[in-house]
Amino acid sequence: MGVQLSDFDTTANLVALFLARADAQGDTPFLWAKREGRWQSLSWAEAARRVCLIAEGLRRLGLKEGDRVVLVSENRPEWCLADLAIMAAGCVTVPAYTTNTERDHRHILENAEASAVIVSTEKLARPLLPAVLTTNGVRHVIGIEPLRSAQNGPFEIHNWPELLEGDAAAARAAVEARIAGIGRDDLACIIYTSGTGGAPRGVMQHHGAILRNVDGCARILCEDFGIGEEVFLSFLPLSHAYEHTGGQFLPIGLGGQIAYAEGLEKLAGNIEEVRPTIMVVVPRLFEVLRARIMKQVEKQGRMANYLMDRALAIGARRAGGKARLRDKPMDLVLDRTLRPRIRARFGGRMKALVSGGAPLNPDIGTFFDAMGLTLLQGYGQTESGPVISCNRPSAGLKMDTVGPPLAGVTVRFADDGEILVQGELVMKGYWRNAALTEATLVDGWLHTGDIGHGDERGRIVITDRKKDMIVNDKGDNVSPQKIEGMLTLQPEIAQAMVVGDKRPYIVGLIVPDADWALEWARAQGEKFDFAALQDLPAFRSAIRAAIDRVNADLSVIEKVRSFAFADEAFSIENEEMTPSLKIRRHKLKDRYGARLDGLYKG
Numbered sequence: 001m002g003v004q005l006s007d008f009d010t011t012a013n014l015v016a017l018f019l020a021r022a023d024a025q026g027d028t029p030f031l032w033a034k035r036e037g038r039w040q041s042l043s044w045a046e047a048a049r050r051v052c053l054i055a056e057g058l059r060r061l062g063l064k065e066g067d068r069v070v071l072v073s074e075n076r077p078e079w080c081l082a083d084l085a086i087m088a089a090g091c092v093t094v095p096a097y098t099t100n101t102e103r104d105h106r107h108i109l110e111n112a113e114a115s116a117v118i119v120s121t122e123k124l125a126r127p128l129l130p131a132v133l134t135t136n137g138v139r140h141v142i143g144i145e146p147l148r149s150a151q152n153g154p155f156e157i158h159n160w161p162e163l164l165e166g167d168a169a170a171a172r173a174a175v176e177a178r179i180a181g182i183g184r185d186d187l188a189c190i191i192y193t194s195g196t197g198g199a200p201r202g203v204m205q206h207h208g209a210i211l212r213n214v215d216g217c218a219r220i221l222c223e224d225f226g227i228g229e230e231v232f233l234s235f236l237p238l239s240h241a242y243e244h245t246g247g248q249f250l251p252i253g254l255g256g257q258i259a260y261a262e263g264l265e266k267l268a269g270n271i272e273e274v275r276p277t278i279m280v281v282v283p284r285l286f287e288v289l290r291a292r293i294m295k296q297v298e299k300q301g302r303m304a305n306y307l308m309d310r311a312l313a314i315g316a317r318r319a320g321g322k323a324r325l326r327d328k329p330m331d332l333v334l335d336r337t338l339r340p341r342i343r344a345r346f347g348g349r350m351k352a353l354v355s356g357g358a359p360l361n362p363d364i365g366t367f368f369d370a371m372g373l374t375l376l377q378g379y380g381q382t383e384s385g386p387v388i389s390c391n392r393p394s395a396g397l398k399m400d401t402v403g404p405p406l407a408g409v410t411v412r413f414a415d416d417g418e419i420l421v422q423g424e425l426v427m428k429g430y431w432r433n434a435a436l437t438e439a440t441l442v443d444g445w446l447h448t449g450d451i452g453h454g455d456e457r458g459r460i461v462i463t464d465r466k467k468d469m470i471v472n473d474k475g476d477n478v479s480p481q482k483i484e485g486m487l488t489l490q491p492e493i494a495q496a497m498v499v500g501d502k503r504p505y506i507v508g509l510i511v512p513d514a515d516w517a518l519e520w521a522r523a524q525g526e527k528f529d530f531a532a533l534q535d536l537p538a539f540r541s542a543i544r545a546a547i548d549r550v551n552a553d554l555s556v557i558e559k560v561r562s563f564a565f566a567d568e569a570f571s572i573e574n575e576e577m578t579p580s581l582k583i584r585r586h587k588l589k590d591r592y593g594a595r596l597d598g599l600y601k602g
Helices: 006-010 014-025 044-060 077-088 102-112 122-133 168-179 207-224 241-254 264-274 283-298 302-319 325-336 338-345 362-370 434-440 480-487 514-524 537-551 585-598
Strands: 029-035 038-043 068-072 092-096 116-119 140-143 156-159 187-192 202-206 231-234 257-260 278-281 352-355 375-380 387-390 410-413 418-422 445-454 460-465 493-499 506-512 560-565
Touching (some): 006 014, 014 207, 014 241, 029 044, 038 044, 044 168, 068 102, 068 122, 077 187, 077 241, 187 241, 202 207, 207 241, 231 241, 231 264, 241 278, 241 387, 283 302, 302 338, 434 445, 480 506, 480 537, 493 537, 506 514, 506 585
Parallel strands (some): 029 257, 116 140, 140 156, 231 278, 506 560
Antiparallel strands (some): 029 038, 418 445, 445 460, 493 506
């Protein structure tokens, strides 16, 4: 179908956008999931039929306009159907992470004053239902898959098929009548931030905020890449604003298809099978993919390594604005040898990989560009729908920027460098938190808490989070994310956090790379015991050498003077990473604060 960009300005709400696309696309595939070993699709027409039936099923349960419905599910077609149906019923979606603990669920259920819960599996219901039992407002729990062991409490349990009963034509008519009264300014969802620094806060996103984001992103794709039959591979949690907008509503707006990945361990295979044209990913995953590609090439012999070295050297010169005419013959060789093999691992038709959710190290962007893959870095936060800006070829791809603001977005910089944002994309505020809303939204401007500036072409350059900035004992500002990004590019280091606030120098907490450590142990004739290895002076010296390589490119105040090892990898499970794979500094400081403080006493 031909996408008219004006659609996004005139569409009143997200459900209306979806139904319009569904009517135009008809029986063509929309949602894909791999079940029983093969990819199976749901058409646009069938998806629309189910959304309307589910919406009316929710109304039969007694849900009314404005009621909050918590949605707990892994990425799957039913997530999309449930989200749209909740909005079509006039209710408000409250996505919750599948990794939430009982305490996390209780906070969201109580804070959102939820009336109902939709949960996908019995496994995900285990930490959820005890939280539901301690709250008073939830009247209905709906299982996408049967909740066989669940017992009725002060709520009723329903199965997904119950919501799909009824007359489809009557359901469609009822939904159309209802959404005629939903405008762009009305609340669509409450997305709870993943909490890098404390309890999650509910961000109120209205329909217009997400539609404005879809409009801005669609313009980049239309104008810089051209839109065809787009296929998105959905991998990041849909409960995160980045995937919710970029991985769900953007493809809906484009009339595209969405395939749901099976998980990190099967992601590489899913990419080759689905052959997506667009994928939104967080920087941590790009770091993992880069490391895997490098290791695979290393095993392919001298010629493959020679080609990789040449590609990286040419890419670095191009990124630095020092491209040479005499590189063109080798560039052509790479276009016929190395790059097609790399692109094939990404399905062979990838238009753009979009990085967001956290800062991307420019070297990662340069690497993928050198491999012949277009990587666009975006910037934003849940409070802005979430996309504020994005790199695009027409603005000049520069990996240390996050591109110009999207269409319809105004950005200015405060005296201290804080990025301020204005436009329809800005949230309505924080749910039930007037004080924080007042502090964050000042005279119509969203105070992002990020520090940056604009370059000569209007592209935004992010230097750090205002609240994460390290201020040493001499008053110098140091960006921890810059240093951490450089450390994790070293093959010896998987994860890192640096500290130094009100201190004379920077110290680091290091998680060694497991694959590298295993190879090191074999080469040294040592038994592979992670904890025991960390006590070996030679092992520590190898990590120190990696840190010193980074220090060579850092200023005096940025250099990492000393380090300690973490006891285990930072992960979502131990609550030291958010579901979007950002480190939770407060959690790490709580656990390792004494160890890091000890580095200043030696």
